[in-house]
Amino acid sequence: MASSTRNIRSNTNQASHWLVFFLACALLGLAPILRGGNRQIALVGLLLLSALLLAVLLGSVSFDRLFGSAGKPAERRETRRAGMPLWSALLLLFVASSPLWLGFLQLLPLSAGSWGGLAGRGLYFDALTAAGGSAPQELPLSLNPDATLTALLSGIPALATLLAALFLPRSLVEKCLVVLLVAGAFEMLLAVLQFWMGARSPLYFGADSATGFVGSFANRNHLADFLAMLMPLWFYRLAEGTGGRAARAAAHHRGGAQFGGAGALWLFFGFALLVITLATLSRGALLSAALVLLPCTLLLIVKLKSKLSRKQQTLLAVAAAVFALLALAAVGAERVGQRLDTATVQLDAQTRNNFTAATLDGARAFWPWGSGAGTFESVFPRFQAADSLFYIEYAHNDYAQLLMELGLPGLLLALAVAALVVAQLVRLVRAYRAERRLSGELALRAYCGLGALALLLHSTVEFNMHIPALALTAAFLLGVYLRPLDAPRTKA
Secondary structure, eight states, X not given: OHHHHHHHHHHHHHHHHHHHHHHHHHHHHHHHHTGGGOSHHHHHHHHHHHHHHHHHHHHHHHHHHHHOOSSOHHHHHHHHHTXXXXXXXXXXXXXXXXXXXXXXXXXXXXEHHHHHTSTTXXXXXXXXXXXXXXXXXXXXXXXXXXXXXXXHHHTHHHHHHHHHHXXXXXXXXXXXXXXHXXXXXXXXXXXXXXXXXXXXXXXXXXXXXXXXXXXXSSSHHHHHHHHHHHHHHHHHHHHHOSSHHHHHHHHHHTTSOOOSHHHHHHHHHHXXXXXXXXXXXXXXXXXXXXXXXHHHHHHHHHHHTTTSOHHHHHHHHHHHHHHHHHHHHHHOHHHHHHHTOHHHHHHHHHHHHHHHHHHHHHHHHHTTTOSOTTOHHHHGGGTSOTTOOOOOSSOSOHHHHHHHHHHHHHHHHHHHHHHHHHHHHHHHHHHHHHHTSOOHHHHHHHHHHHHHHHHHHHTTSSOGGGSHHHHHXXXXXXXXXXSOOOOOOOOO
């Protein structure tokens, strides 16, 4: 009887894992194709998938709590021992529930008098009175409730993939990474076809201003950011081997050569990944990718140092440099140089700095409660320079926009994420020192963390986190990075 019950629990657990896996793959694979999820119809589809995913996750966790986890008691003790600290779990819950508590905070109706007394809102009250209108009896904290609701809903797919990455076993997480890489291959192929067919190619799907390498995104910056996040994943698969356990065992038996025909194809994929990213000519993405590629290469050397001689390690570093130079030559050093021209960079930086400064003025005006999630487009003209000729939908600095729209709650949310990231980094370093090697578990988390970092770096000069496909991809990679480390194996 007990055995039968255990089998039912195990089967239920496996079924929930696979269902979460398929839903997570659907989100990760479809979001880039659907114009990055940055269209209402696309967002509706992503929300439906996210709702199903969250429902399955909630059902699975509830089942485990009610009936107990599958497996032997010793296995369950090991699992509990490997869990994250309580404070980390509470911070993660604070982050994961942000759409709920932010929505409650910003959409809860306030009396007109209380609303008018909040920072930054008196001006709107005065303008309404001057126009001869009368204020409603109740008003939400957000200055644009519809935009706030849309913004909060847009964040749900990202949180769904974050939780999926924490829930799934490693084997299925790695399969999700393969799905991301396949999506990247599709985007690269589409971008090449767009460039080959020219500016009027139907493959731009009606985007009038789109030229060059765009893929299914709205502009080249977002394609570059998506590919930059995949570069560390390529390094991870390179470090772990591309042919599965059997192929790696066979390669080891042959003397350590890891690259046959599949390996050569994998190297070509990495080369194409670098070339297409360079070809987008996205300055911010190129800089963030460059900052991430260095630790990726160092981790690869650390991973392979036990298998490679010092001479081979040096050759690997030289090969990486040649790899990058060939990619640069394939794109055209002159084209890249023009995009990195000092005068052009300074002019663009000054424009973005002006946007950021005006956004921070808005953040101070609405402190500590913010103007409301998604309200930037509505309230920014109040702080924009009178002689500015730009119509701005986003601040081109996700962190400044976060402060303006969410105020102190947004700052606390960002600090919670930063605390989780730093704490996990400490755990990974300690685990590396204890094991004295870069295990597959550590490499998985390190490379996925670097993938998320690539997007976070570029978000200082872009609005990446407002593109659902980029946000949910980064959230998934961050979730993999934050996964509790496996408990040390005990001898029988």
